[in-house]
Amino acid sequence: MKLQRKNGLRATALGALAVSGALVLTACGSDDNTGGTGGTGEKTSAASNIKCDDAKGQLLAAGSTAQKNAMDLWVKNFQAACSGVEVNYQAIGSGGGITKFTQGQVTFAGSDSALKPEEVEESKKVCKTGQGINLPMVGGPVAIGYNLSGVDDLVLDAPTLAKIFDTKIKKWNDPAIAKLNPDVKLPGTTIQAFHRSDESGTTQNLHKYLSEAAAADWKHDPKSKSWEAPGGQAASGSSGVASSVKGTEGAIGYFELSYATAQKISTVKLDTGASTPVEATTENASKAIAAAKVKGTGNDLALSLDYKTQADGAYPIILVTYEIACDKGNKADTLPTLKAFLNYTVSDEGQKVLSDAGYAPLPTEIAAKVREIVPTLS
DSSP states (O other): OOOOOHHHHHHHHHHHOOOOTTOOOOGGGSSOOOEEEOTTSOEEETTSOOBOTTOOEEEEEEEOSTTHHHHHHHHHHHHHHSTTEEEEEEEOOHHHHHHHHHTTSSSEEEESSOOOHHHHHHHHHHHTTSOEEEEEEEEEEEEEEEEOTTOOOOEEEHHHHHHHHTTSOOBTTOHHHHHHOTTSOOOOOBOEEEEESSOOHHHHHHHHHHHHHSTTTOOSOTTOSSOOSSSSEEESHHHHHHHHHHTSTTEEEEEEHHHHHHHTOEEOEEEOSSSSOBOOOHHHHHHHHTTOEEOOOTTOOOEEOOTTOOOTTOOOOEEEEEEEEESSOOOTTTHHHHHHHHHHHTSHHHHHTTGGGTOBOOOHHHHHHHHHHGGGOO
16 A cells, blocks of 8 residues: 555645744653553553553664664653563664664664665565564754864855765865855864764765765765765764764764754754755754655655755755564564554654654654554554
């Protein structure tokens, strides 16, 4: 079954995706976590609307570091609501998560890029009667963080960013950077560019952005989860890159906005061709994600993102993190917990906690489709 009304989805998503900074953490994180029974007979938390159903035991998952901060919130809230349940999520990178999933070591994987056709084929060995599907769960901006004393407002464009990460621009006072920042006194500090050492969907999304928005200057494989450019310094995970940037004068790197926010790292504004440079915010990422098209078929909701957008206020370096699970053939002992947990993360309550953590909740209609699919997992 193909997903219908794509144009309608885009129109609805555009209106529904505005993220309010006023959204706050819901009551599921309160100290009152005694269990109760809802009117439907389902086990719920007295402190929230989380439905535990028959969730029990341990749920193993691994993958994207991009969603780690969101996953930490979800796991805390879910475990507080559902006594006796443990969700163990290892933030090892999208590539590592997919490998563990296709080897049957985890029940689901988090990935910042959809499964490749060959990975879908591999998943059939684990899913037995089904295959792995991509369920969008959280979106957000990939921030370009930097550490440059005396400079707290910096603008770059895609070609300049490509040359920096390709080690063709080596000094912060390079003419190309100075042209974009005429009112900024740029030092002659050597640029220290940091990238991920592990396979990462975050890296892949940056590759795609540079390949599309700076095609003449970025000749590396846009589909690769591994860093392709020469030079630079490597660090493990988004947390490793963020910490390296934070502690290194003249550094620049890429990671999800939540890491920049947590460590108070300055972020680059992008000259996209819009009327003014665009800042990395959840609201601005939402404007770009709203233009996404569903390219998956049936219960697979893989999305196609527009990295070349020039719309005012649309931040183009974006990612959507998918939870990858078997549509059929899940293990009977973990299936109830898998469904209960994903039902929570895609619920209104689960999505509302994202804004304060630097993420963008899903478009309304995409979230609604995920909510239809999760209960059908078998």
